[in-house]
Amino acid sequence: MKRTAINIVFTGHVDHGKSTLIGRLLIDTDSLPESKIEEVTNVSKELGKEAELAYVTDYLKEEREQNITIDTTQIHFKTRKRDYIIIDAPGHIEFIKNMITGTSQAEAAVLIVDVNEGVLEQTRRHVYLLNLLGIEKIVVVINKMDLVGFIEKRYLEVKDEIMKFLDELSLKPLCVIPISAREGENITHKSRIMPWYRGPCFLKALDYIRPDKVTYDKLPLRFPVQDIYLVDGNRIIVGKVASGYLHKGQEVVVLPSGEMQRVESIKTFNKDKKKAETFESIGICLHNTASIERGSILSQRDDVPKLSNTFNATVFWMSETPWIDTKPHELQCSTQEVTCRLDSITKKMNSSTLELLNKDMDRLLRYEVGEVVIKTERPVLTESFDYRSEFGRFVVKDEGYVVGVGIIM
Amino acid sequence: MDYLSQLESRSIYIMREAYNQFKNIALLWSIGKDSTTMLWIARKAFFGNIPFPVMHIDTSYKFKAIYEFREVYVKKWNLDLLISKNEAEIQKGMSPEKGKLDCCNALKTEALKLTIKEHGFRALLLAIRRDEHGIRAKERYFSPRDEHFTWNYKDQPAELWDLFSAETGAEEHMRVHPMLHWTEFDIWQYIMREGVPTVGLYFAKEGKRYRSIGCSPCCAPVDSDADTIKKIVSELKKTRVAERSGRAQDKEDTYTMQKLRSLGYM
Numbered sequence: 001m002k003r004t005a006i007n008i009v010f011t012g013h014v015d016h017g018k019s020t021l022i023g024r025l026l027i028d029t030d031s032l033p034e035s036k037i038e039e040v041t042n043v044s045k046e047l048g049k050e051a052e053l054a055y056v057t058d059y060l061k062e063e064r065e066q067n068i069t070i071d072t073t074q075i076h077f078k079t080r081k082r083d084y085i086i087i088d089a090p091g092h093i094e095f096i097k098n099m100i101t102g103t104s105q106a107e108a109a110v111l112i113v114d115v116n117e118g119v120l121e122q123t124r125r126h127v128y129l130l131n132l133l134g135i136e137k138i139v140v141v142i143n144k145m146d147l148v149g150f151i152e153k154r155y156l157e158v159k160d161e162i163m164k165f166l167d168e169l170s171l172k173p174l175c176v177i178p179i180s181a182r183e184g185e186n187i188t189h190k191s192r193i194m195p196w197y198r199g200p201c202f203l204k205a206l207d208y209i210r211p212d213k214v215t216y217d218k219l220p221l222r223f224p225v226q227d228i229y230l231v232d233g234n235r236i237i238v239g240k241v242a243s244g245y246l247h248k249g250q251e252v253v254v255l256p257s258g259e260m261q262r263v264e265s266i267k268t269f270n271k272d273k274k275k276a277e278t279f280e281s282i283g284i285c286l287h288n289t290a291s292i293e294r295g296s297i298l299s300q301r302d303d304v305p306k307l308s309n310t311f312n313a314t315v316f317w318m319s320e321t322p323w324i325d326t327k328p329h330e331l332q333c334s335t336q337e338v339t340c341r342l343d344s345i346t347k348k349m350n351s352s353t354l355e356l357l358n359k360d361m362d363r364l365l366r367y368e369v370g371e372v373v374i375k376t377e378r379p380v381l382t383e384s385f386d387y388r389s390e391f392g393r394f395v396v397k398d399e400g401y402v403v404g405v406g407i408i409m
Numbered sequence: 410m411d412y413l414s415q416l417e418s419r420s421i422y423i424m425r426e427a428y429n430q431f432k433n434i435a436l437l438w439s440i441g442k443d444s445t446t447m448l449w450i451a452r453k454a455f456f457g458n459i460p461f462p463v464m465h466i467d468t469s470y471k472f473k474a475i476y477e478f479r480e481v482y483v484k485k486w487n488l489d490l491l492i493s494k495n496e497a498e499i500q501k502g503m504s505p506e507k508g509k510l511d512c513c514n515a516l517k518t519e520a521l522k523l524t525i526k527e528h529g530f531r532a533l534l535l536a537i538r539r540d541e542h543g544i545r546a547k548e549r550y551f552s553p554r555d556e557h558f559t560w561n562y563k564d565q566p567a568e569l570w571d572l573f574s575a576e577t578g579a580e581e582h583m584r585v586h587p588m589l590h591w592t593e594f595d596i597w598q599y600i601m602r603e604g605v606p607t608v609g610l611y612f613a614k615e616g617k618r619y620r621s622i623g624c625s626p627c628c629a630p631v632d633s634d635a636d637t638i639k640k641i642v643s644e645l646k647k648t649r650v651a652e653r654s655g656r657a658q659d660k661e662d663t664y665t666m667q668k669l670r671s672l673g674y675m
Contacts, residue, residue, distance in 0.1 A: 003412040033651035060547065060562065061664045070563055073546045074539050076592050085590075097567035101549070104569040226422070227429045231456045240422045240571075269453040277410055281421035283456065294429065318567065332572050395569055400576020402567040 005083035006211055009103045011126040012112035014091035017143040019069050021181040022088050023053025028188045031077040057088040070095055072102030081207045091122050097318050100405060108137035108209045115142050115154055119161045125352040131169045132316060139205045140173040146180040152196045175199045216278040219243035220303040224334040225296040236267055236283035237292060242390040246276045252298040255381055256307050257291040295336040297381055305381040305391050312409040315370050319403035322363040333394035336380050343373040382408045413599050416591055421454040423550055423587040430575035431532040435464045440475045441622050442607050443536035446596055447588050449605045462491040468516035469499050470624035478608045493524035505626045510665055518673045525582060532583040535675055540592045541652060544666050552584040553577050558673025593652050594645045601638045612636045621653050
């Protein structure tokens with residue numbers, strides 16, 4: 001059978017049980033080495049607790065002592081159907097950049113809501129960020145059902161609350177499952193204590209998630225140039241096919257110069273290839289490489305990204321220092337790196353309540369989302385994020401540190 | 410593209426990114442299966458001629474088989490080998506008996522510090538994997554270290570998609586982890602597919618084999634009859650024993666690895 005894997009990020013408000021759910025899932029599917037279970041049991045005992053499931057992924061000493069996930073973790077597990085890469089994301093506002101780091105590697109998400117507390121600030125912010133980063137496949141779990149005696153009424157209330165919020169962003173969850181991560185109810189098998197729930201258990205719901213339908217192979221060819229090497233007298237252009245296919249002999253347009261070229265050969269170590277597919281890291285030889293440098297793009301002729309030094313984008317700001325129009329920042333989009341400035345803010349909102357803001361419209365503050373106009377020092381190639389394209393997303397950096405994350409509108 | 414080729418392609422992309430951004434880099438080769446696989450992939454990334462040194466941190470306590478393997482493949486693959494050794498501490502008699510944490514710190518981390526300083530490396534390629542250890546699962550692909558080698562794990566930079574932040578201060582260096590997304594199982598499947606050579610210690614003799622190799626006094630073999638790559642792959646499908654269970658430095662105390670790594674250990 002062909003091996004496949006899917007990356008899933010676990011999101012939700014702090015203390016709603018993300019790490020506990022992951023720990024439960026791994027233990028109940030026999031995915032952990034004996035020594036790991038022993039280690040978790042021993043450390044829990046040292047800290048005067050019962051076996052703490054969250055310690056499976058909360059590995060830092062500080063995380064365990066403070067009962068909080070600080071940084072994102074990735075952990076592998078398998079079902080009979082396929083492999084999973086589970087990404088644990090911290091729920092605390094202070095670590096939102098770590099949550100975004102984890103989420104950018106995922107193609108589906110689990111959103112966890114505490115049945116007692118309902119939808120809180122980070123629940124909403126995480127949903128907003130999932131939406132911003134283009135993650136549409138979401139499994140919602142209503143956790144800690146043991147604390148409300150496993151009754152349906154409270155589940156329905158919280159379900160209603162989260163559905164309303166998802167609806168505001170036009171998101172439809174795959175299912176909303178009542179669970180108890182601590183007690184293991186509705187995790188790997190259907191719970192007998194909650195017979196009123198007729199949907200799938202959590203593990204089954206994960207197996208239902210379909211991998212991204214967007215097959216990048218079918219999108220237009222994009223080959224962002226990463227570097228140029230001189231090997232045995234040949235100039236080899238290296239990079240990764242971002243979408244589409246590349247064939248030997250194919251006519252491509254080099255951007256931004258607009259020059260037409262034919263692919264003379266596709267190189268890998270010790271072997272020439274006739275064809276390269278999406279995500280393949282390759283080298284190619286062209287007749288003339290004079291106009292090509294890092295940041296250039298080889299594209300198919302009839303469908304090219306837009307070249308401009310002004311564009312509209314939605315940006316989530318993460319730095320304590322506000323984004324203001326006078327300070328230049330670095331913008332990185334695929335292999336393009338360019339100095340940029342904030343030109344204007346058209347609209348901005350609170351990333352948790354989605355409330356529209358009208359104060360300080362000349363700057364974007366920490367955790368705010370803005371619809372903005374960005375100007376770059378030289379033109380960059382971009383396309384709308386709906387494409388799921390590498391050229392539809394970017395980061396804004398300040399002295400090398402990512403301070404903002406954006407998508408092209 | 411099949412699953413292993415996808416993993417390989419991503420590793421190639423990351424190595425090329427590191428070389429483009431930093432130029433003055435080195436690849437850390439412990440001569441274990443992971444870093445040898447990384448080296449194999451680096452040869453592919455740079456079309457057979459790796460344009461930077463391959464560094465071996467030599468504690469002088471490595472298995473004999475490791476030194477033999479090194480000699481053979483440095484010649485065969487035409488590698489620019491750089492041996493990093495803390496001679497002063499070795500002369501003074503530093504050994505695992507003086508404390509495993511102190512020994513690892515002096516003969517590995519301090520040796521590495523000396524070599525980085527001498528050559529001015531801006532970035533190092535390391536073959537750590539997330540599934541090896543809880544603390545390594547928290548890593549970024551591009552992970553900065555300050556002048557004292559400290560890893561500020563409580564405040565790591567954001568890292569999105571394939572956009573890697575390469576900026577470091579003058580005194581810092583970047584740890585680049587091209588193999589972070591591989592599992593032990595992936596590595597062995599890849600070794601089988603590609604015919605990557607590995608040190609013989611990984612294969613069972615008289616019912617024992619090493620799953621993880623390093624310094625001979627601090628590595629213990631596990632019970633196993635897997636004497637071929639195929640048998641190792643099928644053993645890994647079933648095992649409930651952790652990969653680094655034979656590694657002394659992981660066992661001393663729960664957070665030894667966290668302490669070591671925050672001080673600059675690999």
